[in-house]
Amino acid sequence: MASETLPLTIHKNPLAVVYEWLGTGDHKKIGLMYIVYALLFFVVTGIEAVLMRIQLAHANATFLSPQLFNRLFTLHGTTGVFFVAMPILFGFGNYLVPLMIGARDMAYPRLNAFAFWMTAFGGLLLYASFFAGNSVAQGGIAPDVGWFAYAPLTAPAFSPGHSTDYWNLSLLLAGVGSISGGINFVATILSMRCPGMTLGKMPLLAWMNLVMGGLVLVTISPLTAAQVMLLVDRYLGAHFFDTQAGGSVVMWMHFFWIFGHPEVYVLIIPCFAFISEIIPVFSRKAIFGYPAMVAATTSIGFVSLGVWAHHMFTVGMPSYGNAFFVLTTMVVAVPTGIKIFNWLATLWGGRIRFATPMLFAVGFLFQFLIGGLTGIMLATAPLDWQLGNSYFVVAHFHYIIVGAILFSIFGAFYYWFPKMTGRMLDETLGKWHFWIFVIGFHLTFDFLHIPGLLGMPRRVYTYEAGRGWESWNMIASIGVIFQGVAVLIFVYNLIRSYLKGAPAGNDPWDAWTLEWATTSPPPEYNFAVVPAVHSRRPLWDIKHPDDPDSKYE
Amino acid sequence: MNITAGEGAWQLPSRGRVGMICLIIAESAIFTIFIAAYVFYIGKSLSGPTPREVLRVPIVGTICLLSSSLTMHWAIAALRRGSTGAFRLFWFLTLALGAIFIAGTMVEWRHLIYQDGFTIQTNLFGTTYYSLVGLHASHVIVGLIGLTIVMVLALLGKVRREHGERCEVFSLYWHFVDAVWVVVFTTVYLVGR
Numbered sequence: 001m002a003s004e005t006l007p008l009t010i011h012k013n014p015l016a017v018v019y020e021w022l023g024t025g026d027h028k029k030i031g032l033m034y035i036v037y038a039l040l041f042f043v044v045t046g047i048e049a050v051l052m053r054i055q056l057a058h059a060n061a062t063f064l065s066p067q068l069f070n071r072l073f074t075l076h077g078t079t080g081v082f083f084v085a086m087p088i089l090f091g092f093g094n095y096l097v098p099l100m101i102g103a104r105d106m107a108y109p110r111l112n113a114f115a116f117w118m119t120a121f122g123g124l125l126l127y128a129s130f131f132a133g134n135s136v137a138q139g140g141i142a143p144d145v146g147w148f149a150y151a152p153l154t155a156p157a158f159s160p161g162h163s164t165d166y167w168n169l170s171l172l173l174a175g176v177g178s179i180s181g182g183i184n185f186v187a188t189i190l191s192m193r194c195p196g197m198t199l200g201k202m203p204l205l206a207w208m209n210l211v212m213g214g215l216v217l218v219t220i221s222p223l224t225a226a227q228v229m230l231l232v233d234r235y236l237g238a239h240f241f242d243t244q245a246g247g248s249v250v251m252w253m254h255f256f257w258i259f260g261h262p263e264v265y266v267l268i269i270p271c272f273a274f275i276s277e278i279i280p281v282f283s284r285k286a287i288f289g290y291p292a293m294v295a296a297t298t299s300i301g302f303v304s305l306g307v308w309a310h311h312m313f314t315v316g317m318p319s320y321g322n323a324f325f326v327l328t329t330m331v332v333a334v335p336t337g338i339k340i341f342n343w344l345a346t347l348w349g350g351r352i353r354f355a356t357p358m359l360f361a362v363g364f365l366f367q368f369l370i371g372g373l374t375g376i377m378l379a380t381a382p383l384d385w386q387l388g389n390s391y392f393v394v395a396h397f398h399y400i401i402v403g404a405i406l407f408s409i410f411g412a413f414y415y416w417f418p419k420m421t422g423r424m425l426d427e428t429l430g431k432w433h434f435w436i437f438v439i440g441f442h443l444t445f446d447f448l449h450i451p452g453l454l455g456m457p458r459r460v461y462t463y464e465a466g467r468g469w470e471s472w473n474m475i476a477s478i479g480v481i482f483q484g485v486a487v488l489i490f491v492y493n494l495i496r497s498y499l500k501g502a503p504a505g506n507d508p509w510d511a512w513t514l515e516w517a518t519t520s521p522p523p524e525y526n527f528a529v530v531p532a533v534h535s536r537r538p539l540w541d542i543k544h545p546d547d548p549d550s551k552y553e
Numbered sequence: 554m555n556i557t558a559g560e561g562a563w564q565l566p567s568r569g570r571v572g573m574i575c576l577i578i579a580e581s582a583i584f585t586i587f588i589a590a591y592v593f594y595i596g597k598s599l600s601g602p603t604p605r606e607v608l609r610v611p612i613v614g615t616i617c618l619l620s621s622s623l624t625m626h627w628a629i630a631a632l633r634r635g636s637t638g639a640f641r642l643f644w645f646l647t648l649a650l651g652a653i654f655i656a657g658t659m660v661e662w663r664h665l666i667y668q669d670g671f672t673i674q675t676n677l678f679g680t681t682y683y684s685l686v687g688l689h690a691s692h693v694i695v696g697l698i699g700l701t702i703v704m705v706l707a708l709l710g711k712v713r714r715e716h717g718e719r720c721e722v723f724s725l726y727w728h729f730v731d732a733v734w735v736v737v738f739t740t741v742y743l744v745g746r
Contacts, residue, residue, distance in 0.1 A: 107572065108568070179579050183575040183579070186571060186572075186575050187571040187572040188568075190565065190568075191568035192565070193565060214578075217578045217582065218582045220579075221583045221586070222583070224583055225582075225587055228684075228688075229587075229590065232680070232684060237672075237674035238673050238683075238684065239677050240590060240681075245598075245677055246597050246599040247677060247680075248593070251593065255586055255590075258586075
C-alpha cells in the first residue's frame with residue numbers, strides 16, 4: 001500500500017475503451033457512469049430552473065408561454081429527483097460501498113450494469129419527448145402534468161396525446177433500475193463484508209446505504225404499481241382513476257405519496273452518510289454516538305413510511321386522518337434531531353479543519369436544520385392549509401434538496417474525487433465555489449419563503465403585479481445567477497483538476513475507512529489482499545498499531 | 554492485514570437468498586398496492602356485473618398451485634440429498650401443477666370475456682379484478698419459465714447436488730407466488746364476493 005505515484009496510462013484503442021465501459025460490471029466504472037450521467041442532467045435541470053426564474057422575475061412576464069412553463073416545471077422536478085439525485089447517490093454508493101466493506105465488487109455486478117442502463121435509458125426516453133410532435137422551442141410534447149402527475153389531469157380525456165406517457169414509461173424504466181439497485185445494495189452490505197466487519201463495525205456510510213437500499217424496495221414499488229394502473233387506464237380503458245366510473249383521484253395521490261414521501265428519505269439518507277464520514281475526519285474525532293446514529297437512521301427509514309398524507313392535508317381527509325399524519329410527521333423529526341446533535345457533538349472539542357468538504361458539511365448542518373424547521377411548520381395541518389401549494393413549500397423542499405442534499409453531494413465530490421481520480425480538486429476554486437453558491441442559495445431560497453407566506457401559489461407561469469410578490473421574486477432570480485456561476489466554477493474545477501490536479505496518493509485526508517487503504521484510483525480488484533478488520537476505523541488501526549480502536553470499542 | 558488464526562469461520566448470509574428476499578419484498582409492495590385498490594373499490598362499481606354474478610371460485614386451480622409448493626419443497630429436499638431422479642420428478646410435478654393453474658385461469662377468463670362480456674373496461678370491479686389476478690398470473694408465468702429452464706437442464710443431467718442452494722433460492726420465488734395467491738384468492742373470492 002505504498003504507491004504514491006499516479007497509475008501508468010497505457011494508450012488503448014478508443015473503441016476498446018468504449019466497449020469496456022459499455023459492458024462493464026465493475027462497481028467503480030458503473031458508479032462513475034452514474035455520477036457523470038447525473039451531472040449532465042444536473043446542468044439540464046439547472047437550465048430549466050434558470051428559464052423559469054427569468055419568467056418569474058417580473059409580474060406579467062411573457063418570456064415563456066404557459067404551456068412551455070408547465071413542461072419546464074414538470075421536467076425540472078422529474079429530472080431532478082429521478083435523473084440527478086437518484087443516479088448520483090446510487091453512483092457514490094456503488095463506488096464506495098464495496099471499497100468501504102473490503103469487498104471486490106457489489107453482490108450482483110451484471111444486475112448493477114442493468115440498473116444503470118435502465119435508469120440511463122429512462123432519462124433519454126423522457127427527454128426524447130422534446131423532439132416528438134411540436135417544435136422544440138415549444139417544449140415538444142414533454143410532459144406538463146407536474147412531477148407528481150395527479151389524476152385526473154393524466155386521464156386520456158385531459159391529457160390526450162403521448163406527453164403523459166413519456167412521464168409514465170420513462171419512470172417505469174428508471175424505477176426498475178432503482179429497485180434493482182436497492183436489491184444490490186442490501187445483498188452487498190449483508191453478504192459481502194470482509195472478515196471481522198460485523199454490522200456494528202461497518203462505516204456509517206454502509207449502514208445508511210443499507211437502510212436506503214431497503215427503503216427503495218418498498219418505496220419505488222408503489223410508484224411502479226400506480227404507474228401500471230395509469231398505463232392500463234390510458235390504454236386498456238381501465239377505471240382506476242376514472243371518476244366517471246366511480247374511480248378515485250385521491251387514490252392516485254395516496255399511492256403517489258406513499259412513494260413520494262419515503263423517496264425523499266431515500267435521497268437524504270445517503271447524504272447523511274457523506275456527512276457522517278466527512279465531519280469526523282475533518283474534526284479529527286470519531287463520530288459521536290455510532291449506535292444512536294444507526295438506530296436513528298433505521299427508525300427514520302421505518303417512520304418515513306407512515307407520514308405520506310402530510311402532502312394531502314388540503315384534500316379534505318377527516319380530522320382524525322389529518323391528525324394521525326401530523327403526529328407521525330412530528331415523530332420523524334425526533335431521530336433526525338438526534339443525528340444533528342450527534343454531528344454537532346462530533347465537532348465539539350475536535351481539531352476542525354475547514355477544507356472544502358468540511359465547508360459544505362457545515363453548510364449542510366445549518367441548512368438541513370432550517371429546512372427541517374420549515375418542514376415542521378408545514379407538518380402542522382392548519383398552517384399547511386394556508387401554506388400548502390404555495391411558494392413556502394417550494395422554498396422548504398429546495399432548502400432540503402439544494403441546501404442539504406446538493407451541499408452534501410458537493411462535499412462528497414471534494415472528499416472522494418481524489419480517491420476516484422488520483423488527483424486533488426483545487427482548494428481555492430473549491431472555496432470560491434462554496435461561498436458564491438452559499439450566497440446564491442440563500443438569495444434565492446431564503447427569500448422565496450416570503451411570497452409563499454404572502455399567498456403566491458406554485459406552478460403558476462406568471463402573477464399579477466401589486467401583490468407584493470415582485471421584489472422577492474426578483475431577488476430569488478438574481479440568486480440563480482450566483483448559483484450558476486458557482487456551478488460553472490465547480491465544473492471547471494472538475495475538468496482542470498482531472499487533467500492537472502495535484503497527485504493525491506492513497507490517503508490525502510488522513511482518514512480511517514478502508515477505501516483510503518488502497519491506491520487512488522483503486523485497481524480493478526480493489527484490494528490485493530482482502531482485509532480483515534477489528535474496529536470501526538480499520539485504517540486508524542493500521543496507522544496506529546500501538547493504539548488501535550479495537551482496544552476501546 | 555491478514556486473517557488471523559482462531560477467529561472462527563466468517564459467516565455471512567448467502568447473497569442469493571438475500572437478493573431473492575429483497576425482490577420478494579419489492580414485489581410484495583407492488584401487490585399490496587393492487588390489493589389496496591381492489592379492497593377500496595369493493596362495492597363501488599357504478600354499473601355492470603358484481604363479483605357474485607360472474608366469479609366462479611377456482612378451487613381446482615388453487616389446490617394445484619398450493620400443492621405445487623409442497624412438490625417444490627420435496628424437489629429441493631431431494632436435490633439436497635443427492636436424489637436427482639426424485640428431484641426431476643417433483644420438479645416436473647411442480648411445473649405441471651403450475652401450468653394447470655394458469656390453464657384454469659385462461660379458461661376462466663375466456664368464459665368471463667366471451668360469455669359474460671366482462672372485461673377490464675366494464676367497471677371498477679373489472680379493472681381491479683383483471684389487474685390483480687393478471688399481475689399474479691404474470692408472476693406465475695415468469696415462474697413457469699424459470700421452472701421450464703431448470704427442467705430442461707435437469708433432463709440434460711446438468712442439475713446436481715451442488716446446485717441445491719441456487720434451486721432453493723428459486724424456490725423462494727415460487728413459494729412467494731403461492732403465498733400471494735392465498736392473499737389474492739381470499740380478497741377476490743372470499744372477502745370481495
